[in-house]
Amino acid sequence: MSDAIIDIRHIAKVYEMGNEEVHALRDVSLTVGANEYIALMGPSGSGKSTLMNMLGCLDTPSSGTYLFNGQSVGDMSDDDLAEIRNQEIGFVFQTFNLLPRASALQNVELPLVYSGAPRSERSRRAEDALTRVGLADRIDHRPNELSGGQRQRVAIARALVTQPSIILADEPTGNLDSKTGQDIMALFDELWRSGNTVILVTHEEEIARHAQRIIRLRDGLVESDQPNEFHATPL
DSSP: OTTEEEEEEEEEEEEEETTEEEEEEEEEEEEEETTOEEEEEOOTTSSHHHHHHHHTTSSOOSEEEEEETTEEGGGOOHHHHHHHHHHTEEEEETTOOOOTTSOHHHHHHHHHHHHTOOHHHHHHHHHHHHHHTTOGGGTTOOGGGSOHHHHHHHHHHHHHTTOOSEEEEESTTTTSOHHHHHHHHHHHHHHHHTTOEEEEEOSOHHHHTTSSEEEEEETTEEEEEEEOTTOOOOO
């Protein structure tokens, strides 16, 4: 794929657990292009969370190569990897990972604090991101003053605030009721339509149906990588 943002080739990941070796990933190759919408699926222990950590530069492979925008991740320094995580990739987690004593605005500002953005710019961009996810009237609220769906929207705004090219979401509706989960998925659909590359880790077929492409893992291998026949490209 000539316009691949992500190109991983024969990735393996082995963890040492006492005297045993656990092969989380065995031989995974795939590419991800700009503005793709992908679901990673698989049973517990299939390697999907390990692959998500690899894609997000949170972990390094035991063998194989990972090219991010044509550059080898294995050759990057810790600072280079931190810059990719801060500028190029937005992370959304099942458990929201919000600071309980901070307001929605302060939570969303965090990635900009780490990147050294001026205070006025941080505030403006965080407000813009919260407005984009429909929380303009909740910027001063702390997480315990928000519903689960609103907390996930804050987490999504935090992922968006650095204007990343890729959104990585790990079971983003796992702690939400069905109706709220549908609302959050509608938001991911909109982010994809606006140009983001979206990669979801999920075990739910209904959630995966939002994606253009479904990659199924089993026992650390890609079991299938197919276009989603149920996906309808929005007008």
